[in-house]
Amino acid sequence: MTTTGEDHVAAGGGPWWWGRRRSAALDVSLAAVSALECGLEGIPFARDAGIPVAAGVVFGLLAGSVLVVRRHWPIAVVLVVIAITPAQMGFLMGLVGLYTLAASELPRRIIGSLAGMSLVGTLIVTFVRVRQDMARGELTLGDWFVPFASITTSLGLTAPPVLLGLYVGARRRLMESLRERADSLERELQLLAERAEERAEWARDEERRRIAREMHDVVAHRVSLMVVHAAALQAVARKDPEKAVKNAALVGDMGRQALTELREMLGVLRSGGGGGSRGTGDAVPLVAVGVAAAAAASRAVDEARGAGGEGPRLAEIGELVEQSAAAGVVVDLSVEGEGRPYAGEVESTAYRVVQEALTNVHKHAPGAKTYVRLAHRVSEIAMQVENEPPPEAGASARLPSGGNGLVGMKERVSALGGVFVSGPTDAGGFRVSAVIPAS
Numbered sequence: 188m189t190t191t192g193e194d195h196v197a198a199g200g201g202p203w204w205w206g207r208r209r210s211a212a213l214d215v216s217l218a219a220v221s222a223l224e225c226g227l228e229g230i231p232f233a234r235d236a237g238i239p240v241a242a243g244v245v246f247g248l249l250a251g252s253v254l255v256v257r258r259h260w261p262i263a264v265v266l267v268v269i270a271i272t273p274a275q276m277g278f279l280m281g282l283v284g285l286y287t288l289a290a291s292e293l294p295r296r297i298i299g300s301l302a303g304m305s306l307v308g309t310l311i312v313t314f315v316r317v318r319q320d321m322a323r324g325e326l327t328l329g330d331w332f333v334p335f336a337s338i339t340t341s342l343g344l345t346a347p348p349v350l351l352g353l354y355v356g357a358r359r360r361l362m363e364s365l366r367e368r369a370d371s372l373e374r375e376l377q378l379l380a381e382r383a384e385e386r387a388e389w390a391r392d393e394e395r396r397r398i399a400r401e402m403h404d405v406v407a408h409r410v411s412l413m414v415v416h417a418a419a420l421q422a423v424a425r426k427d428p429e430k431a432v433k434n435a436a437l438v439g440d441m442g443r444q445a446l447t448e449l450r451e452m453l454g455v456l457r458s459g460g461g462g463g464s465r466g467t468g469d470a471v472p473l474v475a476v477g478v479a480a481a482a483a484a485s486r487a488v489d490e491a492r493g494a495g496g497e498g499p500r501l502a503e504i505g506e507l508v509e510q511s512a513a514a515g516v517v518v519d520l521s522v523e524g525e526g527r528p529y530a531g532e533v534e535s536t537a538y539r540v541v542q543e544a545l546t547n548v549h550k551h552a553p554g555a556k557t558y559v560r561l562a563h564r565v566s567e568i569a570m571q572v573e574n575e576p577p578p579e580a581g582a583s584a585r586l587p588s589g590g591n592g593l594v595g596m597k598e599r600v601s602a603l604g605g606v607f608v609s610g611p612t613d614a615g616g617f618r619v620s621a622v623i624p625a626s
Contacts, residue, residue, distance in 0.1 A: 204259040218255035221280040225251030228276035236274075247276055254280045261288040265301045272308040275316070281305065282348045289352025290359070302349045310341035396598075406445055411549040413441045415514040437513060499538040501526065501561070501568075507538070508559060511545050517556045518545070524563030533623055536599045537561075537570055540607075543592045544572030544619040552577040555616065567605075569622045576615035596621070 205211040225247035233243025250271050257264045264284035271277045285305060289298055314337040321333065420434040508518045529537075541559060548557050555577040562569040593609050596619070600607040605623035612618050 210258065214255050214257060217257075217279070217283055218252050221254040221277065221283070222248045222251035224279050225271070225276045228274070232274045232276060250277060251280055254283060257284055257287040261291050261293070262297070262301065264288070265305060269301075269305050269308050272305070272312050275312065278344065281309075281344060285345060286348040286352040286355075289349045290356035291352075292356075292360075298349070298353075302345060306341050306345040309344050310337050313337040313340045399595075402449075406449060410441075410445060411546045412510055412514050413438050413445070415549050415553065441510075499535050499542075501529070501534050501537055504538060504541055504559070504561065507542055507545065511549070511557070514549060515554060516545075516548060518559060519557070520559045520561075522561045522563070526563055529568065529625055533568065533603060533625065536603055536605075536623060537568055537621070539599060540596050540619065540621045541570055541572055543596050547592060547617070547619075548572070548574045552617065554578045564625075566625050567622055568625055569620070571618065571620045573612065573618040574616045593619075 202208070202211055205214070226244045227247070229243035229245075229247030230240055232247070233240045236243070250267060253264055253267045261284065264280065265288050268277050268281040268284050272281075285302060288301060291298075314333060317333045317336045417434075417438055420431050420438065505520065508520045511518050528534075541561075545557070545559075548555060552574050555574040557572065557574040560569075560571045560573075596609075597607040600621045600623060603623050605621060607621045609619045610617070
């Protein structure tokens with residue numbers, strides 16, 4: 188990650204108020220030079236003021252050494268500069284102090300006030316000194332030179348350090364703002380990457396669920412019928428050879444249909460992989476391909492069942508009921524209302540719901556009488572599959588069940604904005620109901 192100004196300060200580990208040791212060394216060096224300058228300038232000041240030279244030197248050394256605190260107390264440094272301006276000392280301290288003040292984070296009105304005070308002080312002192320020099324005859328120029336020298340000197344000692352400090356301070360704030368913005372963008376990118384990873388994980392889970400649901404819908408029904416016919420074949424093989432041959436033919440037909448549908452799905456999934464292995468950086472594209480492959484697989488399987496690429500139709504429910512009846516289940520089919528064409532996904536979902544409900548009857552209530560009701564309404568289509576208790580209590584075809592059939596039906600119906608309800612009946616049977624919007 189990038190480093191902000193606070194991180195720079197923490198990384199340097201300078202003493203006291205300094206952020207870095209290099210800054211401390213620079214300020215100490217400037218303070219030493221300033222103290223030496225003020226100490227030397229304290230000699231003529233002591234002579235003019237009529238005080239001991241040693242006192243002037245000590246005063247100059249103390250005043251010049253204040254520069255060491257320029258980063259922590261820039262206002263104090265500038266005030267000391269203004270105070271010693273009449274003594275004509277501290278020129279280096281004045282330049283550095285004004286620069287530090289202008290580059291600091293203090294309000295502009297404070298910076299402007301102190302800079303103005305320094306400008307006025309320098310202007311007055313210079314004006315007085317130049318007039319005294321002209322009065323003593325040291326300068327023989329005209330009277331115009333006094334204001335000219337005063338204004339030029341005061342501006343020269345005040346304006347450049349203030350303007351430079353304002354520029355450096357603005358640039359420093361800009362750089363800190365850019366660093367903070369870079370840190371913020373980096374954090375946002377990390378959050379986006381985490382969310383993208385979460386979405387990719389969700390897409391992978393959704394892909395697995397969709398593939399499992401399609402595999403279940405395609406294979407479970409026919410395999411269940413195959414197991415039922417195989418059991419019947421075993422029971423009548425010796426007693427009724429002709430019926431055994433018929434059941435064997437049915438098992439073969441259903442097996443071939445199941446293999447065909449399974450081959451369709453696996454073929455689409457294999458062609459949707461894009462070929463070749465990829466790194467983790469391509470996780471999101473791979474997931475997108477996987478989800479698209481799952482959807483394409485569903486369409487491919489449905490196309491194998493129906494005409495015109497529309498998937499299984501409601502008109503094929505009669506054939507579905509006949510297959511269950513051939514397996515020994517008494518199925519009563521009733522249709523209410525006038526049938527009409529629906530959207531392909533609506534008819535496909537309705538067909539799958541009835542198919543899965545009949546599969547569950549074969550698994551859990553073999554031989555139980557079953558009622559399949561289909562109702563065409565104005566704005567919706569309703570279906571219900573209800574079975575009575577099996578002839579023998581606890582009867583079961585002993586078929587494996589993953590418990591995902593009802594979940595898959597509910598997901599299909601809910602995806603279309605419909606309602607799905609399933610559960611046992613008061614008579615001991617089981618009922619599956621679904622209502623799907625017609626559009």
